[in-house]
Amino acid sequence: MAETAVSSPSAVAAAQPASASGSLLNAITSRLVIMVPYLWLLFFFLIPFIIVFKISLSQTAIAMPPYVPVLGVGEGISGFLAQLRELGIDNYVWLTEDPLYFNAYVSSVVIAAISTFLALLVGFPVAYGMARAPASIRPTLLMLVILPFWTSFLIRVYAWIGILKPEGLLNQVLLATGIIDQPLVIMNTHAAIFIGIVYSYLPFMILPLYSTLEKMDFSLIEAAQDLGCTPTGAFWKVTFPLALPGVVAGCMLVFIPAVGEFVIPDLLGGSQTLMIGKTLWNEFFANRDWPVSSAVAVILLLLLVVPIMIFQSAQARAQEQGR
Amino acid sequence: MKSLGSIRRDFAPWNDPDAKPYIAFENVTKRFGDFTAVNNLSLSIYEREFFALLGASGCGKSTLLRMLAGFEEPTAGRILLDGQDLRGIPPYRRPVNMMFQSYALFPHMTVEANIAFGLKQDGMPKPEVDARVAEMLKLVKLEQFTKRKPHQLSGGQRQRVALARSVAKRPKVLLLDEPLGALDKKLREETQFELMDLQQSLGLTFVVVTHDQEEAMTMADRIAILDRGEVMQVATPAEVYEAPASRFVAGFVGNVNMFEGTVAAREANTARITGASGAEIVVENAGEAAAGNAVAFAIRPEKIKVSSRKPEGAANAMEGEVFDLAYLGDMTVYHVKLTDGQVVKASALNSARVTEDPLTWNDRAWISFRPDAGVVLTR
Numbered sequence: 001m002a003e004t005a006v007s008s009p010s011a012v013a014a015a016q017p018a019s020a021s022g023s024l025l026n027a028i029t030s031r032l033v034i035m036v037p038y039l040w041l042l043f044f045f046l047i048p049f050i051i052v053f054k055i056s057l058s059q060t061a062i063a064m065p066p067y068v069p070v071l072g073v074g075e076g077i078s079g080f081l082a083q084l085r086e087l088g089i090d091n092y093v094w095l096t097e098d099p100l101y102f103n104a105y106v107s108s109v110v111i112a113a114i115s116t117f118l119a120l121l122v123g124f125p126v127a128y129g130m131a132r133a134p135a136s137i138r139p140t141l142l143m144l145v146i147l148p149f150w151t152s153f154l155i156r157v158y159a160w161i162g163i164l165k166p167e168g169l170l171n172q173v174l175l176a177t178g179i180i181d182q183p184l185v186i187m188n189t190h191a192a193i194f195i196g197i198v199y200s201y202l203p204f205m206i207l208p209l210y211s212t213l214e215k216m217d218f219s220l221i222e223a224a225q226d227l228g229c230t231p232t233g234a235f236w237k238v239t240f241p242l243a244l245p246g247v248v249a250g251c252m253l254v255f256i257p258a259v260g261e262f263v264i265p266d267l268l269g270g271s272q273t274l275m276i277g278k279t280l281w282n283e284f285f286a287n288r289d290w291p292v293s294s295a296v297a298v299i300l301l302l303l304l305v306v307p308i309m310i311f312q313s314a315q316a317r318a319q320e321q322g323r
Numbered sequence: 324m325k326s327l328g329s330i331r332r333d334f335a336p337w338n339d340p341d342a343k344p345y346i347a348f349e350n351v352t353k354r355f356g357d358f359t360a361v362n363n364l365s366l367s368i369y370e371r372e373f374f375a376l377l378g379a380s381g382c383g384k385s386t387l388l389r390m391l392a393g394f395e396e397p398t399a400g401r402i403l404l405d406g407q408d409l410r411g412i413p414p415y416r417r418p419v420n421m422m423f424q425s426y427a428l429f430p431h432m433t434v435e436a437n438i439a440f441g442l443k444q445d446g447m448p449k450p451e452v453d454a455r456v457a458e459m460l461k462l463v464k465l466e467q468f469t470k471r472k473p474h475q476l477s478g479g480q481r482q483r484v485a486l487a488r489s490v491a492k493r494p495k496v497l498l499l500d501e502p503l504g505a506l507d508k509k510l511r512e513e514t515q516f517e518l519m520d521l522q523q524s525l526g527l528t529f530v531v532v533t534h535d536q537e538e539a540m541t542m543a544d545r546i547a548i549l550d551r552g553e554v555m556q557v558a559t560p561a562e563v564y565e566a567p568a569s570r571f572v573a574g575f576v577g578n579v580n581m582f583e584g585t586v587a588a589r590e591a592n593t594a595r596i597t598g599a600s601g602a603e604i605v606v607e608n609a610g611e612a613a614a615g616n617a618v619a620f621a622i623r624p625e626k627i628k629v630s631s632r633k634p635e636g637a638a639n640a641m642e643g644e645v646f647d648l649a650y651l652g653d654m655t656v657y658h659v660k661l662t663d664g665q666v667v668k669a670s671a672l673n674s675a676r677v678t679e680d681p682l683t684w685n686d687r688a689w690i691s692f693r694p695d696a697g698v699v700l701t702r
């Protein structure tokens with residue numbers, strides 16, 4: 001009786017006859033629940049990463065798998081240590097020696113950044129419109145945003161070839177309406193890559209923006225206008241700062257996969273565009289150079305850790321604000 | 324000369340036929356879809372007036388303010404401010420500030436930044452902004468909370484920030500939508516008087532929405548009683564209380580006893596009203612009631628005297644028994660059940676600490692009142 005007085009009502013309700021074994025079981029279950037995501041990360045992120053990292057330190061070989069050493073304890077501990085000594089950072093040195101890689105990284109980041117910005121420009125008004133739409137039609141609008149995912153990504157990117165090529169749909173329409181008299185060259189340019197990335201990743205921009213904008217109290221805009229703000233002023237002083245967590249989340253969700261993207265530059269960008277995803281693909285499948293492609297992947301990952309950390313701290317800050 | 328209640332200050336432009344209203348609603352109607360929130364409403368509010376809108380929830384009070392602030396356009400009719408038609412003027416160009424019912428504080432800004440928002444918008448120099456913000460914080464007693472964000476404040480504190488933010492710009496017209504609802508009684512009373520001081524000293528026009536009638540009575544020069552989008556009466560607090568225009572207003576403001584009946588005879592200003600059970604009431608200020616009219620006689624509980632014996636020489640006296648009573652400290656409220664079954668509320672000030680012959684439950688009792696103690700309502 002007296003001892004339950006200090007516990008919260010919900011705890012009292014949950015632990016009816018609070019037996020010792022029951023509470024122990026509870027503790028174990030709750031630990032397990034917390035462990036699930038960690039186990040997930042361990043098996044599906046950390047272990048694969050360690051394997052890739054190890055391969056990046058190996059040398060190519062004409063063998064199966066195509067690198068040495070293949071670590072194993074078949075030759076005892078001393079054999080294992082000897083194998084470890086064969087590992088080295090030669091592949092990373094190689095990456096710095098050939099400017100191809102540096103240029104590919106820079107070009108990937110630039111292309112991804114521009115595409116992310118364009119996706120934000122397109123996504124913000126869409127998300128804003130959805131958030132202000134009557135509550136009854138919002139689920140339908142959300143559905144429409146997600147709908148393209150029901151078709152294969154590859155097919156959708158292929159479809160853009162049909163639209164963008166010189167004799168494609170877009171040029172036909174523009175020529176027929178007399179807006180242009182020469183077909184536009186879009187295919188195999190950066191513009192085609194931007195279109196492809198913005199199109200493919202737009203839902204990842206819209207959804208987080210929508211979820212922050214939907215929570216926003218639109219009387220705040222009225223209050224800002226009441227205090228003398230023009231609608232534009234109110235947007236920059238109120239709407240945008242409040243949507244910032246969504247802006248950051250959306251940009252990260254577009255930027256991170258866009259940096260490593262290879263299907264879109266391959267199909268729409270033609271041969272002269274350099275992107276790290278394509279380089280990696282070539283290293284891996286054309287050259288069968290697993291160690292170098294692993295090194296490319298590890299550097300790419302490190303490159304992306306920075307924006308991910310920015311994203312994390314922004315999320316933490318947003319959470320702290322209690323929103 | 325007889326007067327209704329007390330006159331709070333020498334300010335009554337509404338009685339002056341030459342005075343021009345500062346804010347005028349002219350036959351304003353507002354519909355949302357096929358729902359009429361405000362129905363053909365006309366109102367005049369004068370410069371420097373403290374005007375209260377009083378009414379039940381959903382009667383259109385906020386809608387009126389929002390039309391004045393520019394967030395809604397009237398479906399029909401027009402709103403004039405200082406003679407200028409407001410139609411088409413966006414909210415940010417109206418010399419009107421509003422305190423929102425939902426507060427609408429900017430969650431990403433500190434208390435200080437919220438209050439300074441409108442001032443910075445006007446390009447006020449920083450030292451002046453700081454001084455004004457400090458003054459506002461003092462007014463609403465939030466000096467210790469300057470650096471907090473709205474979510475770190477209690478409901479009442481948030482309400483005070485909203486109040487400070489709307490007053491900070493010293494707009495010509497300040498619209499307050501339930502400005503004090505979340506405050507406790509003591510703070511509410513203090514803030515009421517501070518608002519009145521502010522309004523007087525700055526010479527602003529205030530339009531306050533409230534559903535607390537005591538608050539409206541305390542603060543306002545005039546009160547408009549609204550019901551379902553229509554104005555029932557616009558008058559000073561004393562008039563609204565002592566001379567309500569209709570049964571609705573009488574019942575809405577304060578406690579009232581209502582005797583339904585017909586006017587049996589009318590002579591000069593005096594009328595005799597016969598109730599359904601035959602009881603007769605003599606009224607001196609019969610207003611426009613004519614013989615034969617179905618009317619209600621409305622009388623406030625504090626104007627009814629309760630006694631254990633039949634009072635001598637009383638113009639109106641009725642017999643009954645004490646059905647219920649509540650001792651409230653400063654006064655006692657008696658519920659007296661008359662012989663015809665009607666229960667009448669009467670309150671008596673406990674001016675003496677000890678009473679010789681106190682009335683108690685089921686005692687025989689007489690109620691009596693003067694012929695000018697109540698009003699005759701035809702509507």
Ligand SMILES: Nc1ncnc2c1ncn2[C@@H]1O[C@H](COP(=O)(O)OP(=O)(O)OP(=O)(O)O)[C@@H](O)[C@H]1O
Pocket residue numbers: 355358360378379380381382383384385386387424534
């Ligand atoms: N945007 C809107 N769309 C539809 N109906 C509305 C809208 N705004 C208000 N109403 C309706 O108009 C009526 C009046 O609303 P209003 O907000 O003016 O009430 P109020 O008098 O301020 O009430 P309260 O005291 O509860 O704040 C209500 O019935 C409300 O449902």
Ligand SMILES: [Mg+2]
Pocket residue numbers: 384385386424500
């Ligand atoms: Mg309201």
